[in-house]
Amino acid sequence: MTLAWSPSRRGPLGVYLHIPFCRQRCSYCSFNTGPYHPAAMDRFHSALLDEIDLVGEAAWAGDVTIGTVFFGGGTPSLLEPIELETILDRLRKRFALDPGAEVTVECNPESLTRAKAEGYRLAGVNRLSLGVQSLDDELLVRLGRLHSSDDARRAFDAARSAGVDNVSLDLMYGLPGQDVARWESTVRGVLAWRPEHLSAYALTLDEGSRWAGEGVAGLPGEETVTAQYWALARMAREAGYEHYEISNYARRGFRSRHNQVYWRAEEYLALGPGACGFLGDVRYGNVKPVERYCTALEAGGLPLGTHEVLTPAQRKAEKVILGLRLSDGVPLAWLEDARSLVETWASLGLLEVAGDRCRLTEAGFLLSDSLFVHLL
């Protein structure tokens, strides 16, 4: 049995692979991840290869090109280079992996050594995304991270010395006890490393996280979080980074190609527990528990959980909302039915119209969640 739906074109497609293990759960984390154990990783790894084979049996599989591959998690850097290599080899065997494909691995600083980074690079990885989160050691402890700021720097240097010339850093702001000055200190520190790409997310207390359940003291107020957003926007701009998506900044030529697949509402395959994909007009997701995922594949079936066929109206709304996340914006014609909103937002400085396109400003990015509600 393979996937019942197919892509609408020959590609390039993105591929998201979910690696569902971490050594310890961070205080704020609600992701689909569980405790790392070598035996659990072995079983999962074998199931993942089976999943690639099953999806690769689809009649269209040999005809599509894979343009981006993203190993997310969890902590994908718990994979040994040989494990990652076998996954990429299996993808190459079943699909046409573009020789210029962007292949990213999310890494946590404590599990990235120079040897591992080099092994990944030799296996075909050309981009690492490093979960730094903060350069404030006290905050890192509160976040439940297993690394210090020095460890993060060591991991970044390891990536560089292994020849990885495209490194993204993940940061978080709006953290307990974090004022604007503490945040600026982290931003200043990481900008001095000259990464190719930065992602920065304000803390949210998502259901399923420890902090959402138990509460957390010392969260900064909205004014502080807003000031932190603007501090990053200013400092990144001054350092030559393009603010190309609500939460993402890049040096010229280093936007995340994989994430742009999402924001452009393009198609991508999902592999791994809880991974979500989009093919044709179907959004689908695998079952989340690793046990169920492995059992399904060991029985010869795909581990599918949910799927939803999008109506043309849903697709259109998604394309507009996702497209407005990018500084490229969307064709003005896509907002034909929302002309009065466009005019209002433009008059408030939240949106700019240039020729036949419109895009949110940085002020619009900041309020995007509440703006997008009006487009649904």
Ligand code: SF4
């Ligand atoms: S490393 Fe990432 S996925 Fe793992 S527990 Fe922390 S936030 Fe969650």
